[in-house]
Amino acid sequence: MTTRIIGTGSYMPEHIVTNDDLAKIVETSDEWIRSRTGIGERRIATVENTSDMAAKAAQAALRQAGIGADEIDLILLGTSSPDHCFPNGACEVQAQIGAVNAACFDISAACSGYVFALNTAHAFISTGLYRTALVIGADVLSKLIDWADRGTCVLFGDGAGATVVRADEKGILGMNMHSEGAKGGVLTCGSRSNGNFLLGKKPDLGYMTMDGQEVFKFAVKKVPECINEVLENTHTFKDEVAYFVIHQANYRIIESIAKRMKIDADKFPVNMEHYGNTSAASVPILLDEMNRAGKIKSGDKIVLSGFGGGLTWGATLLEW
Numbered sequence: 001m002t003t004r005i006i007g008t009g010s011y012m013p014e015h016i017v018t019n020d021d022l023a024k025i026v027e028t029s030d031e032w033i034r035s036r037t038g039i040g041e042r043r044i045a046t047v048e049n050t051s052d053m054a055a056k057a058a059q060a061a062l063r064q065a066g067i068g069a070d071e072i073d074l075i076l077l078g079t080s081s082p083d084h085c086f087p088n089g090a091c092e093v094q095a096q097i098g099a100v101n102a103a104c105f106d107i108s109a110a111c112s113g114y115v116f117a118l119n120t121a122h123a124f125i126s127t128g129l130y131r132t133a134l135v136i137g138a139d140v141l142s143k144l145i146d147w148a149d150r151g152t153c154v155l156f157g158d159g160a161g162a163t164v165v166r167a168d169e170k171g172i173l174g175m176n177m178h179s180e181g182a183k184g185g186v187l188t189c190g191s192r193s194n195g196n197f198l199l200g201k202k203p204d205l206g207y208m209t210m211d212g213q214e215v216f217k218f219a220v221k222k223v224p225e226c227i228n229e230v231l232e233n234t235h236t237f238k239d240e241v242a243y244f245v246i247h248q249a250n251y252r253i254i255e256s257i258a259k260r261m262k263i264d265a266d267k268f269p270v271n272m273e274h275y276g277n278t279s280a281a282s283v284p285i286l287l288d289e290m291n292r293a294g295k296i297k298s299g300d301k302i303v304l305s306g307f308g309g310g311l312t313w314g315a316t317l318l319e320w
């Protein structure tokens, strides 16, 4: 028994912020952002929080799957920007959609959050513990960014993507997850260790910090490694794969991965031009767009891969 995606959904805030809009608040330009990242605009949440976007994406996925929220046994939310430390974001989604029978928790693996959550759901489903799960990636990094730091503020956008997964004969063929905590300092956010009354200062969560070039090097090395690993472990040739759906951080990262793996770049769909880097949401948003556009056929083999803070990275191979 394996785990099959039976419904996809996504939700993006309405408010569009273009590169030209950002050029009015930091020293940057549309030309610099497009040529270095492939990003043209992003959606920024004004009225929604992470759980609101996640719940809307989840409802769309449930509608497509044709099942009721009460049939969900497990909700896993990949996020690094939950509305609260507790209750967790998955519980807040549960409350909004009425998934009263679900166990709910968040997976904190930054931009790898959805892939880690999907693989975790698969571990529960393939062992028979649960039958149906809602796996979501959602982030509002706009609320964690220093909008005076041009090195990070031009990269990210807000959004949510969700999948309903269920035990089936066909679906996930293989997966892996990796972490390297010793290199965590290259991408950090939200320190909770720097203030209490004894230290004489208030806790200051702090903004995101990033060593962009280190993250770039990490991604172009580790993503091909974990994709090759999942292909080798499942005796799958790369030519058999219809699409490689990779975390949408930067077009140049995806181009380098395709080149390094000697795979036609056309097999790597991209949508960061419109949404920027939506962190844990990027893989399920792209998957939902492809699914709704009728680009994925039954039997297609698809690789999903996420990478990001932690450092974390991983891949999933599935048959649609």
Ligand code: UT7
Residues within 6 Å of the ligand: 027, 028, 029, 032, 033, 036, 037, 111, 150, 151, 154, 210, 211, 212, 213, 215, 216, 249, 250, 277, 279, 307, 308, 309
């Ligand atoms: O989900 C994972 C999250 N993170 C990532 O995926 C980030 C991965 N890294 C990257 O995507 C790239 O490293 C960046 C897009 C962040 C930066 O591109 P880069 O080609 O590595 O540029 P750089 O950091 O080497 O900076 C080149 C120049 C610098 O100026 P000097 O020192 O050459 O004068 C920067 O200060 O570009 C400058 N710069 C900017 N200029 C205009 C940095 N940010 C900007 C900006 N607009 N927004």
